[in-house]
Amino acid sequence: MALLAEQLLNGLQLGVMLFLLAAGLTLVFGIMGVINLAHGSLYMVGAFGAAVVAQATGSWWLALLGGLLAAGVTGMVMELVVLRRLYARDHLDQVLATFGLILFFNQLMVLLFGRQPRFVALPAWFTGSVEIIPGVPYPSYRLLIIAVGLAVAGGLYLLIQRTRIGMLVRAGATHREMVRALGVDIRLLYTLVFGLGALLAGLAGIMAGPVFNVQVGMGEQILIQTFVVVVIGGIGSVRGALFGALLVGVVDTLLRGFVPGLLRGVLDASQADALGAALSSMGVYVLMALVLLIKPRGIFPAHA
Amino acid sequence: MAEPILEIAGLVKRFGGLTATDHLSLDVRPGEIHALIGPNGAGKSTLIGQLVGEIAPDAGTVRFLGQDVTRASVPARVKMGLGRSFQIVQLLDEETALANVALAVQAHAGHSFRFWRRADRDERLLAPARALLDQVDFPEPRRAARVADMSAGERKVLELAMVLAGAPRLLLLDEPMAGLGASESIRMTDTLRALKGGPAMLLVEHDMDAVFALADRITVLVYGRAIATGTAAEIRANPAVQEAYLAEEGA
Amino acid sequence: MREKIALAILFAAAVALPFLMRALDLPGGTGVATSILCLAFAASSLNLIIGHGGMISFGHAAYYGIGAYTVGILWEHFRQQEPIFGLIPGTDQLLITLPAAMLMAGLAAAVIGALSLRTSGVQFIMITLAFAQMLFFLFVGLKAYGGDDGMTIRRRNAVPGLDLRDIDQLYWLVLGVLCAWLFLQWRIVGSRFGRVLEGIRQNERRMRAIGISPYPYKLAAFVIAGMGAGAAGALMANYMRFVSPDIMSWQKSGEIMVVVILGGIGTLLGPVLGAIALQGLEFFLGGLTEHWAIILGPILVVVVLFGRGGIMALVNRLLGVRRG
Numbered sequence: 072m073a074l075l076a077e078q079l080l081n082g083l084q085l086g087v088m089l090f091l092l093a094a095g096l097t098l099v100f101g102i103m104g105v106i107n108l109a110h111g112s113l114y115m116v117g118a119f120g121a122a123v124v125a126q127a128t129g130s131w132w133l134a135l136l137g138g139l140l141a142a143g144v145t146g147m148v149m150e151l152v153v154l155r156r157l158y159a160r161d162h163l164d165q166v167l168a169t170f171g172l173i174l175f176f177n178q179l180m181v182l183l184f185g186r187q188p189r190f191v192a193l194p195a196w197f198t199g200s201v202e203i204i205p206g207v208p209y210p211s212y213r214l215l216i217i218a219v220g221l222a223v224a225g226g227l228y229l230l231i232q233r234t235r236i237g238m239l240v241r242a243g244a245t246h247r248e249m250v251r252a253l254g255v256d257i258r259l260l261y262t263l264v265f266g267l268g269a270l271l272a273g274l275a276g277i278m279a280g281p282v283f284n285v286q287v288g289m290g291e292q293i294l295i296q297t298f299v300v301v302v303i304g305g306i307g308s309v310r311g312a313l314f315g316a317l318l319v320g321v322v323d324t325l326l327r328g329f330v331p332g333l334l335r336g337v338l339d340a341s342q343a344d345a346l347g348a349a350l351s352s353m354g355v356y357v358l359m360a361l362v363l364l365i366k367p368r369g370i371f372p373a374h375a
Numbered sequence: 376m377a378e379p380i381l382e383i384a385g386l387v388k389r390f391g392g393l394t395a396t397d398h399l400s401l402d403v404r405p406g407e408i409h410a411l412i413g414p415n416g417a418g419k420s421t422l423i424g425q426l427v428g429e430i431a432p433d434a435g436t437v438r439f440l441g442q443d444v445t446r447a448s449v450p451a452r453v454k455m456g457l458g459r460s461f462q463i464v465q466l467l468d469e470e471t472a473l474a475n476v477a478l479a480v481q482a483h484a485g486h487s488f489r490f491w492r493r494a495d496r497d498e499r500l501l502a503p504a505r506a507l508l509d510q511v512d513f514p515e516p517r518r519a520a521r522v523a524d525m526s527a528g529e530r531k532v533l534e535l536a537m538v539l540a541g542a543p544r545l546l547l548l549d550e551p552m553a554g555l556g557a558s559e560s561i562r563m564t565d566t567l568r569a570l571k572g573g574p575a576m577l578l579v580e581h582d583m584d585a586v587f588a589l590a591d592r593i594t595v596l597v598y599g600r601a602i603a604t605g606t607a608a609e610i611r612a613n614p615a616v617q618e619a620y621l622a623e624e625g626a
Numbered sequence: 627m628r629e630k631i632a633l634a635i636l637f638a639a640a641v642a643l644p645f646l647m648r649a650l651d652l653p654g655g656t657g658v659a660t661s662i663l664c665l666a667f668a669a670s671s672l673n674l675i676i677g678h679g680g681m682i683s684f685g686h687a688a689y690y691g692i693g694a695y696t697v698g699i700l701w702e703h704f705r706q707q708e709p710i711f712g713l714i715p716g717t718d719q720l721l722i723t724l725p726a727a728m729l730m731a732g733l734a735a736a737v738i739g740a741l742s743l744r745t746s747g748v749q750f751i752m753i754t755l756a757f758a759q760m761l762f763f764l765f766v767g768l769k770a771y772g773g774d775d776g777m778t779i780r781r782r783n784a785v786p787g788l789d790l791r792d793i794d795q796l797y798w799l800v801l802g803v804l805c806a807w808l809f810l811q812w813r814i815v816g817s818r819f820g821r822v823l824e825g826i827r828q829n830e831r832r833m834r835a836i837g838i839s840p841y842p843y844k845l846a847a848f849v850i851a852g853m854g855a856g857a858a859g860a861l862m863a864n865y866m867r868f869v870s871p872d873i874m875s876w877q878k879s880g881e882i883m884v885v886v887i888l889g890g891i892g893t894l895l896g897p898v899l900g901a902i903a904l905q906g907l908e909f910f911l912g913g914l915t916e917h918w919a920i921i922l923g924p925i926l927v928v929v930v931l932f933g934r935g936g937i938m939a940l941v942n943r944l945l946g947v948r949r950g
Contacts, residue, residue: 106748156931162751163682164930167887170880171926178919295759295876302752342769349767356756356763360741363753367745427835453837465832467825478821482836488846489818497818541837 073207078328079321084213086320087220091275092293093300093312094227095268101307102240103158103261106165109149109172110272110297111290117142117273119180122189122285131194135277142273143266145176150265158261173291180287188284216278223271224313231309240264296323299359305369314370319355326351377405378441380545380575381426386435388421388599395421396432397599403545408567408576410586413596414619419579420462422596423549426577427459428452440544458543458574462550464530468523472513472533475522476504479540507536511566528559535566543574552582564588595619628945636895640801644794657865660797662905664862667804669885669897670811671854676883677892678815679847680827684751685738685758686882689852691765691874692734693727693859698869699771700726701779720783720790724803724860731856732849734761739848743841758879765871776870783864790864800861804898807854812894814850823847855882888929890938899937 096110120141125134153172157165197212231237239260276289283289300319304311331347338346362370379402388396395418403409413419424430426437428449437445444452453459467475477500481487484500494500508518511532522530531551538546551567552560564585567576571589580586586593587607594604597619603610610616639646647655668690675681700723703709703716710716717723738757745753771777782790790796814820825833826840833840863869872878881904889900907925911918929936 100748106751153927153931160930162748163676163883163887163891166682166684166751166880167884168927168930170884171923171930173923174919174926175923178917178923182917182920291876295755298752299756302749302756306748345769345773346767349763352763352766353760356760359756360753360760363745363749364741367749369749448839449834450837450839453835459835461831461835465829465835467828467832469828470824474821478825479836481818481821482833482838487818487822487838487843490814490820491817493813493816494818494821495816537832537836 074328076204076207077209078324080209080213080217081328082321082324083317084216084320085324086317087217087224088275088279089293089297089300089320090220090224090313090316091271092297093304093316094309095271096297097301097304097307097309097312098240098264099268100301102264103154105154105157106162106169107154108166108169108294109176110268111294112173112176113142113146113269113272114276114279114293115176115180115287115290116145117276118280118285118289119184120273121277122191122280123184125191138277139270139273142269142276146269147262147266150262154265155261177287186287188286191280191285193281212281216282219274219278223274227309236260236263296355299355302369303359303362305371308369308371311369311371319358322358323351323355326354379404380440381577382438383426384436384438386422386425386437387433388425388430389433395599396425398435399599399601401594401601401604403575403577405575406572407591408571408578408589410578410580410590410593411596412580412586412593417596418599419596420549421599423459423547423579426547427457453541456542456544457547458538458541458545459547460534460538460549460551462553464534466522466530466534466537469521471521472508472518472525473501473504475533476507476536476540477501479537480504480507483541503540507539510539511536512562527554528556531555531563532566546574546576548576548578548580550579550581552580552585560585632945637805641798644797656793656797658905660793660800660865661862662901663797663800663804664858664865665882665885665905666898666901667807667858667861668855669882669889669901670808671851671858672882673886673891673897674811674814674854675847675851676886678820678827679823679844681743681844681848682751683754683848684876684883685754685879686851686855687874687876687878688738688758688761689731689735689855690859690862690878690882691761691871692731693856694863694869694873695765695771696727696730696856697723697783697860697863698777698779702771702777705780718781718783720785720864723783724857727856727860728853731859732853735849735852736845739845739852743844743848755876755879758874759876762871762874762876765874772870774871776868776872779863779867779869782867796865800865803857803861807857808894811854819843819846884926888936890936893938896936896938899941903937
C-alpha cells in the first residue's frame with residue numbers, strides 16, 4: 072500500500088513534468104499548426120543553463136533565472152529564424168527542419184559542455200523528505216516539483232480563461248482563420264505563445280536537473296513521451312495536455328514499478344527485469360494507440 | 376408514376392443549437408432537374424453533405440434507387456450511381472485534364488489493385504476519357520494543361536466530365552455556376568440542358584436565370600425546411616417564397 | 627533521351643565502382659557504398675508512401691530493423707541448431723532470409739498500418755512513431771537476442787554461386803536487388819494502383835467522390851513499403867554482420883526521411899542521390915570536425931526551407947528536363 076502511494080506520487084511528479092512540456096507543445100501545435108520536434112531541445116537548454124549557473128554561483132535562484140533565460144532566448148531565436156518560416160509549410164517540412172534543429176542543439180551542447188552527464192545538487196532547503204502520507208517518507212524536492220507543476224497548471228488556466236491573450240489563444244486553437252480576420256497582430260501572438268512554451272519547457276528542464284542527470288539527448292527521451300501526451304489529450308487543448316500528462320505519468324510509473332516484479336514470478340530475475348523494463352516502456356505507446364483507435368483526435372479535441 | 380431516383384424523408388441534422396436540416400422531405404424523379412434554392416444559411420450545403428454521405432444525419436432516411444443509403448459511405452453511394460460536383464471544385468491539381476478524367480474512368484472500371492501495366496498509356500482509359508471531354512465541350516488544346524493552370528470555368532467543366540465518367544443515375548450539382556463569368560454560365564447551362572433526359576439532377580444554385588431555365592421543379596429551402604415545391608411558375612407566384620427569398624435576392 | 631543516357635552512365639558507374647575503389651586504393655570504399663545502397667533502398671520504399679501516397683510515416687526504421695533482425699535471429703538459431711519455438715529451423719541462406727525478412731516486415735506493416743491509417747495528419751505521424759518506439763523497446767528487452775547490446779552475425783548469409791565474404795560480390799548483389807526494387811516501384815507508380823495512390827495524395831475527397839475508398843489502397847502501399855524496408859534491413863544486417871535496436875530508433879526513422887527529402891520526394895532516383903549526399907556530407911563534415919552534426923543540422927534546415935524538390939530538381943534542371 073505504501074509502495075503504491077509512493078509510486079502514485081512518482082507518477083504525479085512525472086506527469087507534471089510532462090505537462091510543462093506538453094502545454095507549450097500543444098499550444099504551438101494548435102495555434103500555429105507546427106510540429107516542433109526541437110521542443111525537447113528547449114528543455115535540454117534550460118537544464119544546462121541552470122546547471123552551469125548553479126555550479127558557477129552556487130545560487131539556486133540565479134540558476135533558475137539562468138535556465139529560464141537560456142530557454143526563453145533560445146526559443147525566441149528559434150521562432151524568429153526558423154519556425155516562423157514553417158507555419159505555412161506542410162507537416163513533413165516541419166518535421167525535417169526541426170529534426171535538423173535537434174542535431175544542431177545536441178551537438179552544440181556537446182561542444183560547449185561535453186558528453187559527460189552533469190549532476191546538479193538539490194537546493195539546500197529541499198534535501199530532506201516529508202511524510203505527507205503517514206509511513207511514506209517522500210523526498211521534499213519531488214513534492215516541490217509537483218507543487219510547481221500544479222501551480223503552473225492553475226496559472227495557465229487563469230491566463231487562458233480570464234485574460235484577453237488567453238481569449239485569443241483559445242480562439243486561435245479552434246478558429247485560426249477568425250483570429251487572423253480580427254486584425255490581431257498574429258505574429259506577436261505567435262511569438263508570445265512560443266516564448267511561453269519555451270519558458271515552460273525550460274522550467275521543466277531546470278527542475279529535472281537534480282532528479283535525472285543533465286545530459287545531451289535528455290530532450291528527445293522526454294519529447295517522444297510528450298508527443299504521446301499531446302496526442303492522447305487532443306492537439307491544441309491545454310486541458311487535454313494536463314489530463315494526458317497525468318495519465319501517461321501515472322501509467323508509465325506504475326508499469327515500471329510493478330511489471331518486472333510480476334514477471335519475476337515466471338522468469339528468472341535478469342530476464343524478467345529486462346523484459347519488464349521493455350514492456351513498461353512500451354506501455355504508454357500501447358495506451359496512445361488504444362486512445363487513437365477509439366478517439367482518433369484525442370480525448371479533448373480542440374479543433375471542431 | 377415511376378419510382379423516384381432519390382427520396383429523402385424526415386431528414387434532421389443539428390449542429391449544437393442550430394437545426395441545419397429540419398424534418399426535410401423531398402424527392403427527385405427519373406429524368407428531371409430538381410432545383411434547390413434558398414438564401415444563404417438555408418442548409419443547402421449541409422443537405423448535399425448528407426446526400427453524398429459526408430455528413431451523418433441525426434434522423435430520417437435517404438433512399439437512392441429504392442435502397443436505404445442513409446449510413447452508406449461516399450464511395451459506396453458513388454458506385455451505386457451517385458455523382459456530385461463540388462461548390463469549390465475538387466480536382467487533382469498536379470495532373471492534366473485528361474489524366475483527371477482517365478482516373479475517374481478507371482475508378483468506374485472496377486478495382487485498381489493492378490500493379491504492373493502503365494495506366495497513362497492505356498487506351499481503355501484514355502479513349503472514354505477523351506469522349507467525356509468531348510461531351511462537355513472541353514477544348515482540345517487545353518487537355519494537356521495542368522489543372523493548376525486552368526481558369527475557373529475550365530475547372531468546373533472538367534469536374535463535370537469527371538462526374539459523368541461514373542455513369543451516374545443522379546447528379547448532385549452544388550452551385551455549378553459559382554465563380555463563372557456570364558458567358559461561361561450560359562455555356563454551362565447549355566451543357567447541363569444537353570444532359571437532360573439522362574441522369575436526374577438535384578441542382579443547388581444561386582443563379583436564378585439558370586434555375587428557371589433548367590429546372591422542372593424547384594424546392595425552396597429556408598432554415599433547413601422546404602417551404603414550397605413546384606414548377607417555376609408556381610414558385611414565382613408563391614407569396615411565402617417571395618417574402619422569404621426572391622424579394623431579398625432581388626433587392 | 628538525355629534522361630536515359632544519364633541513367634545508363636549512372637548505372638555503369640555503379641557497376642564499375644568496386645574496380646574504381648581498388649584502382650584508387652580505397653579499400654573501405656566499396657563497403658561504404660554498400661551501406662549507402664541499403665539506406666537508399668530503405669528510403670526508396672519510404673518514398674512510395676510519402677512521395678506518392680502522402681502518408682508521412684515517422685516509423686519506417688521499424689520495418690528496416692525487423693528485416694535486419696530476421697536475418698540475425700535466423701542466423702542465431704542456425705548457429706545454435708535450435709529451431710525457433712522448437713518449430714522453425716534457423717538458416718544462413720539469403721534466398722530464404724531475404725524473403726523471410728520481407729514477409730516479417732510486411733506483416734508488421736500490415737498490423738501497424740491497419741491501425742495507424744485510421745488517423746491522419748499529425749496523429750498519423752505520431753502513431754507511426756509510437757509503434758516504432760514500441761518495437762524498439764521490445765527488442766531492447768529481448769535479452770535472448772542481445773537486448774540493448776545487439777547481436778553479432780558471425781558470417782554473412784550464403785548465396786549459391788556467390789561468396790558474400792567478398793565485399794565486391796556483396797555490393798553487386800545489393801546493387802542488383804536495389805535496381806530490381808526500383809524497377810518494380812517504377813511500374814507500381816505508373817500502374818492503375820499508382821494513379822490511385824497519387825490521387826489520394828493530391829485530393830482524398832475527390833477520390834471518394836469518384837467512388838474510391840482510400841483505406842485499402844493506402845494500406846496496400848504501406849505494406850509494400852514495409853516489405854521494401856525489410857529487404858533493405860536484411861541486406862544491411864549482412865553488410866554490418868551486426869544488429870542492434872539502434873537500427874529501429876526514431877533517429878534512424880528521421881534519417882531515412884531526411885534522405886527522401888534531400889534527394890527529391892516522389893522521384894525514382896531521388897532517394898538514391900539523397901543517400902549518397904547525406905552519407906557523403908557526413909563523411910566530408912566528419913573530416914572537418916568531430917562536431918559535424920552542428921553543421922549538418924542547419925544544412926537540413928536550409929534544404930527544407932529553400933531547396934524545393936531536393937537534389938533531383940537540381941539534376942533535372944541540369945539535364946534540361948521539365949518536370950511537374
